[in-house]
Amino acid sequence: MATVDDYVSRIEGTCGAESDVIVVFKYEKKDEAISNILKKATLKNKIAGIIFELTFQGQSFRVYSTGKAIFRGVKNKQELNELLVALLL
Amino acid sequence: MAYSWGLSNLGKGDEVLVSLMEHHSNIVPWEITAKIKGFTIKYANVHPDGTLDYDDFESKISKKTKIACLSHVSNVTGVINDVKRIGKVAHDNGALMLVDGAQSMPHMKVNVQDLDMDFLAFSGHKMLAPTGIGVFYGKKEVLEKMPPFMGGGEMIKEVSVSQGQCSVSWNELPWKFEAGTPNIGGAIGLGAAVKYLEALGMDNVLSHEKELTKYASERMKECSKVTVYGPSDLSKKLGIIPFGVKGLSSHDVALFFDNYGVMMRSGYHCAQPLHEIFKLESSARASFYIYNTQQEVDRFLEVLKEFEQL
Numbered sequence: 001m002a003t004v005d006d007y008v009s010r011i012e013g014t015c016g017a018e019s020d021v022i023v024v025f026k027y028e029k030k031d032e033a034i035s036n037i038l039k040k041a042t043l044k045n046k047i048a049g050i051i052f053e054l055t056f057q058g059q060s061f062r063v064y065s066t067g068k069a070i071f072r073g074v075k076n077k078q079e080l081n082e083l084l085v086a087l088l089l
Numbered sequence: 090m091a092y093s094w095g096l097s098n099l100g101k102g103d104e105v106l107v108s109l110m111e112h113h114s115n116i117v118p119w120e121i122t123a124k125i126k127g128f129t130i131k132y133a134n135v136h137p138d139g140t141l142d143y144d145d146f147e148s149k150i151s152k153k154t155k156i157a158c159l160s161h162v163s164n165v166t167g168v169i170n171d172v173k174r175i176g177k178v179a180h181d182n183g184a185l186m187l188v189d190g191a192q193s194m195p196h197m198k199v200n201v202q203d204l205d206m207d208f209l210a211f212s213g214h215k216m217l218a219p220t221g222i223g224v225f226y227g228k229k230e231v232l233e234k235m236p237p238f239m240g241g242g243e244m245i246k247e248v249s250v251s252q253g254q255c256s257v258s259w260n261e262l263p264w265k266f267e268a269g270t271p272n273i274g275g276a277i278g279l280g281a282a283v284k285y286l287e288a289l290g291m292d293n294v295l296s297h298e299k300e301l302t303k304y305a306s307e308r309m310k311e312c313s314k315v316t317v318y319g320p321s322d323l324s325k326k327l328g329i330i331p332f333g334v335k336g337l338s339s340h341d342v343a344l345f346f347d348n349y350g351v352m353m354r355s356g357y358h359c360a361q362p363l364h365e366i367f368k369l370e371s372s373a374r375a376s377f378y379i380y381n382t383q384q385e386v387d388r389f390l391e392v393l394k395e396f397e398q399l
Binding site: 014015016017018020022045047048050051062064065066068070072 | 338339340341344345347348355356357358359364369370371395398399
């Protein structure tokens with residue numbers, strides 16, 4: 001059974017006043033991860049096929065075609081993990 | 090510096106003066122040692138354009154000031170500080186002058202004797218050398234009086250135990266401050282980097298960066314959503330351009346550039362107090378070095394213009 005760890009390489013908190021979190025997908029799984037996310041989240045904007053601006057369960061975030069996603073205002077690791085489970089699996 | 094000189098020379102009633110544009114590495118060690126020794130840290134203001142408020146800095150130097158600490162060049166804005174001017178006021182008041190040269194040494198000619206700085210620190214990884222190696226320069230007479238800040242091999246001259254009593258003496262400079270097995274690979278790499286830069290000529294390094302910075306700064310004005318922070322007078326700064334894009338966090342900006350193979354730093358750049366002065370949550374930072382070309386700046390500008398679509 002697939003897990004979030006199958007898709008995620010690492011998670012980084014950003015440096016700055018914003019409470020953003022960057023999720024880096026595993027290179028070999030990034031296309032599958034992005035495809036899964038696009039099936040479940042609502043696409044608000046797409047720029048040059050590079051940035052996907054999305055919302056899911058009231059959470060806005062951006063996914064980049066290089067395999068990185070940036071989530072804003074996520075309260076804690078548990079909330080982020082729940083979001084990733086719902087988006088990826 | 091803070092652990093060796095600070096812990097043995099500072100106490101209650103003494104003051105350390107630091108500017109608000111410093112990298113955290115020139116703030117936090119003083120804050121840590123201030124809690125141990127009870128001395129006071131004073132902070133000198135920075136103007137909204139990122140330049141140092143010299144009047145404020147100089148007005149805060151007094152007979153209580155034991156050391157004035159200042160970046161030669163800001164790692165956020167590239168602003169060049171007149172460390173000689175500040176050093177003179179510090180010396181006139183009996184204080185020492187510590188300069189953070191991490192952003193100046195890799196980019197310009199620096200003469201420690203002419204600038205009369207007591208201490209200068211800089212990192213290897215910002216000047217083509219490996220990580221984990223750096224240089225701490227100090228005037229010999231001051232270094233001689235400073236105790237080691239770390240114990241181990243190499244920094245020892247003699248350790249002798251007789252009748253349960255241990256006597257220890259320190260090695261000569263610079264080994265007194267080099268405990269443990271040295272970073273040999275790093276030192277060789279740093280030496281090679283220094284030779285390489287010297288062969289290029291630091292004046293050439295500086296002029297190349299200034300040229301790219303001028304070109305990029307002028308062209309960035311064409312982007313309506315972009316705000317550049319720091320002084321508009323390019324003679325006051327080196328090759329760093331901090332900026333923001335309307336409606337996007339600096340991390341979004343950096344990730345966007347990442348898609349095009351353009352690498353830049355986003356966040357506080359380890360200088361949160363300066364971002365508080367700028368009233369920014371973070372910033373993106375374009376920076377140039379000897380390996381960058383005008384074609385690469387053009388690519389950077391092309392990508393920057395894509396933000397106009399957002």
